[in-house]
Amino acid sequence: MLEANAGDGGQRVMSMNEIIDECKTFFFAGHETTAHHLTWAMFLLGTHPEWQPRLREEVLRECGGAEVPLRADALNKLKLVTMVLHETLRLYGPATFIERQPTADVDLCGVKVPKGTNMTIPFVMLHRDEEAWGADAGEFNPLRFRDGVGRAAAQPNALLAFSMGPRACIGQDFAMLEAKATLALILRWFAFEVAPEYVHAPAQFLTLQPLHGLQVVLKLLDS
Numbered sequence: 001m002l003e004a005n006a007g008d009g010g011q012r013v014m015s016m017n018e019i020i021d022e023c024k025t026f027f028f029a030g031h032e033t034t035a036h037h038l039t040w041a042m043f044l045l046g047t048h049p050e051w052q053p054r055l056r057e058e059v060l061r062e063c064g065g066a067e068v069p070l071r072a073d074a075l076n077k078l079k080l081v082t083m084v085l086h087e088t089l090r091l092y093g094p095a096t097f098i099e100r101q102p103t104a105d106v107d108l109c110g111v112k113v114p115k116g117t118n119m120t121i122p123f124v125m126l127h128r129d130e131e132a133w134g135a136d137a138g139e140f141n142p143l144r145f146r147d148g149v150g151r152a153a154a155q156p157n158a159l160l161a162f163s164m165g166p167r168a169c170i171g172q173d174f175a176m177l178e179a180k181a182t183l184a185l186i187l188r189w190f191a192f193e194v195a196p197e198y199v200h201a202p203a204q205f206l207t208l209q210p211l212h213g214l215q216v217v218l219k220l221l222d223s
Contacts, residue, residue, distance in 0.1 A: 040092035083142035089161035
């Protein structure tokens with residue numbers, strides 16, 4: 001981007017303001033979303049503590065003890081951790097909707113949508129739809145992803161947390177790897193629960209966030 005600002009032969013491709021806007025996008029899309037993904041994962045594991053020993057056992061088995069550095073190949077073996085992170089994305093995904101515009105007139109299940117119409121796809125509704133996810137759509141059940149994302153629901157593309165197709169999030173794999181590494185480190189060292197003073201109030205500020213923050217009680221485990 002800096003090279004684009006410097007230009008070739010004195011002609012700039014991107015202005016400094018455009019580069020600053022792109023950097024803001026990198027920070028928002030690459031940092032804040034993953035941070036809130038982990039926040040909600042901590043909330044769900046703190047309110048469903050029976051899952052923590054299962055995940056910790058997997059982390060210690062695949063990644064070794066607290067003194068062993070995490071390796072990418074070991075993180076890829078964390079199946080239960082991945083299920084929990086996918087279930088977190090379904091119930092409390094940082095992105096709550098996407099917008100798309102058709103490039104031509106289309107017919108969507110009998111609804112005619114003119115070219116250029118701004119369409120909003122609400123993840124909050126789709127990810128809790130009982131027709132797609134079953135009668136327990138509103139419940140925390142990571143095992144629904146035991147056979148992969150494509151078989152977790154009645155439709156293979158029901159989980160849209162990273163969008164899909166050619167416009168899917170380019171940072172999807174890195175974001176999941178980052179989340180797995182962080183959660184694995186927390187589980188190695190701590191057991192935790194949601195503090196009594198926590199008030200459940202999810203709020204949308206570009207991303208889905210706990211309005212009053214997430215207070216947790218950490219217990220340091222024996223190393």
